[in-house]
Amino acid sequence: MAYQLYRNTTLGNSLQESLDELIQTQQITPQLALQVLLQFDKAINTALANRVRNRVNFRGSLNTYRFCDNVWTFVLNDVEFREVTELVKVDKVKIVACDGKSDSSCSAADVLLCFCASALFFF
């Protein structure tokens, strides 16, 4: 079971909103929407692992850090994201990171925690 962490990205949110509209107009069932989201989780995890090959460096000041249920949450201030091609500076950025070690099994609880952790900070 893949992390549901990526549902809170622009892509994931757009997908959820579209699914909600379809449910509102009763064009699809909620069960189908859930299945779509699960498929999205698998797809995004696979894509990020296999189809992305870039590297990013960043530096900043740590405002807060939190480690709960194997989920790290940081809030950094005055961060510079440096990539080969470009440099981006942001005043504040939040990082939500789930356990990415291949050794640890990705249980449903971890997936849910990652999703909740990421979703919680958006509200």
Add this chain to the structure above:
Amino acid sequence: MELGKDLKKENFYILEVIVQKLLFNILSLVFSSQHNVLFQNNSETLATFSLPAGLAYPVQIPAGVTLQTASGQLYKVNVPVVVTQAPVGQQPATQAMQKVTEWREASAPQPTAIPPNPIAPHEVETSSVPAQSVTQPKTILPSSKEAIVILLGQLLPFYKLDFSEFTTVMFLLAIHSQLDLGYSQFSDIVQLDGPAGNSDLEEEEEVPLEENDFLGIINAEAMKALQEGNESSDGNSISSSSDGEGADELDPLNSGDDVIEQDIPDLFDTDNVIVCQYDKIHRSKNRWKFHLKDGVMCYGGRDYVFSKAVGEAEW
């Protein structure tokens, strides 16, 4: 309010005698219904008694007064008693005794330890002494044991006893009440909890301590029942003002809390979010190092992806 400080406590025993009679009458009536004692029901008069002249009314008698009859029976009145003065010949105040019958039924199944001495109520001679009425709190205690005592206290003023007896009964009740407690100006139930004055009997100190809970209830209910007419307007104004003051006090407090609370949501409510997985998070004193992978960054309204991200930050 004066309680007859010049009265001698020798009469205490006579007072006890009278009250014992009262208690027994009540109990007998509860269990056997053999005595012709009437329970007042908003219209009937249960009993009247007289108080010795010279007392300054209203008289407040605290709870826990132990009284002993001539036969040696001890009665303990665990309710505060307030004796108010009424015109001569006037029937005892038609106190609302709605709950009396309920008490009777509630206390009926409970046996008592009072020795069964037949004491018949007597008529009251009110020719020379103005009839007195006693106002008492109307509170039903859950325990039957207390119910009996309260029943006694409630029915105390409505029994018809000898003039000689009751003149001293209430007289002694007056004196026996601790003058040092410092009764407040209101003619209501005296609150005995809290710092009490010099007490002659230990019972009076123990009883209030034990009955703090329902004394508070008694006080609250008595205040409502007896001071409705006088303090209704005052109470409303006071309550409204208190509520207003409370609301005003809450706002500054809440505003202070809101300032702190707003920081936390704002701190975590940002559009720049990175959702990723971590390979390793390292910390050395206040220097943090992040090794992240497979992440999606969203900042500036744009999304970026990375397979690996390494960062440093100082906390």
